[in-house]
Amino acid sequence: MLNFLREKLHLDVAAALDFEQVLFPPPAEEIFTGGIIHPSVYIWDAWMFAEGREWNLYTLASPRALYVDLGLDLAVFRDHLPHHWRRFVSDDAGKTWRDDGAVMMPRLETDYFDSRSIWTGSVLKHDGCYLAGYTGIRNTGDDNRPKLQALGLAVSDDKRDFRPLTEEPLSCPLRDYEAIRDMSYYLGPRDTLGNNDGEEGGPILAWRDPWLVKDRNGTVHMLWGAKSTFAGRQEPVVGHGVLENLSGTPRLKLLSPIFLPDAENFTQIEVPQIRYNERHGLYVMMISTTNKTPDRPPQEYIFTLRFYVSERLNGGWRPVRVRDITAEKRYPGIFFGLREREDGKICAFYNIPFGDNCAENLRHSLPAGLEETALF
16 A cells, blocks of 8 residues: 555655655644644544643544545545544644644554554553553555554653554454453454454454543553453443553553443444543543444444443443434544533533535534533
8 A cells, every 4th residue: 555655646746755744744834723624634533631721632634645636535545544643732722723743653664563554542641751542553464454453552751752662562452362352352253353344244343542541549541442242242342451560561451341331322432532520529431433334324324422421430331411423424522621510510521523524625624612511
């Protein structure tokens, strides 16, 4: 795929173009007001890390040049091509954003677990530095298996230059196949992992979107989108583990899946995001869900944001709100935080990017303004 792109860029754009500059465009000079419609990249999943007045919005980004200039179909090729993490910064609660450019890139043309692309993750401050849980996509050499995911950990001193902490992933379905299945997680047949067509009647491999969060004791947990067959069928669950030895070579202690009480209503969980409300002693989780299966036509796809609360991270999650975003042609949401209203209600405030099936000028961009939903 990379050789194909090099040839196309050489022939159709300009021989002098630097390949890295095309894949990971430099920061935009403009200041974005409200929303973010970026001139050089499409924005995919996104997540927020706040520190004081500074809001750091991290997004998956893919260069427009690969689709607009080369004429590649966005919906077909997006998961086959390299994404990168991009950082946007706001000091005025999201009224304006400045682009800080690419802050983490896949290790292309290597044998590492993130050699094809990197997908969604999260950022957490720990011991004076910034940890990033992320999804690595391995280049299998087989374009029918472009979605072989693994969980990785990176670090930064400044929230913008992230470097992988280990050459090996924390957890890899290929390497850790038996250990993962022994913990009641579902993985399809080993030689089909990461295939483009779904798994045994279900949606694609789910071992992605790690969210880092500390519990009340300061232990760092990782939660991610996964599946289980504990109930005798593919069931979407939240993967769960605890990070150990963070001062040395980090390890992930895999724990049992987190089951959700309304999982019969969807087939896949993506981008779990968690905030903590100290006053009520409750964790709040937002997930994006879909009912996709290989045999279901796209016109029947349903996309929702779902909110849950629990007193503990490892279970007991109770659904409190569902937001259907199907008709709005939107994408997985961004959980910015929690607010308390004057009437005492705790509300989630969030944003929902535009997805594939909207006007070209809005495709994969960030709308202006934040939405708010009362939870409890």
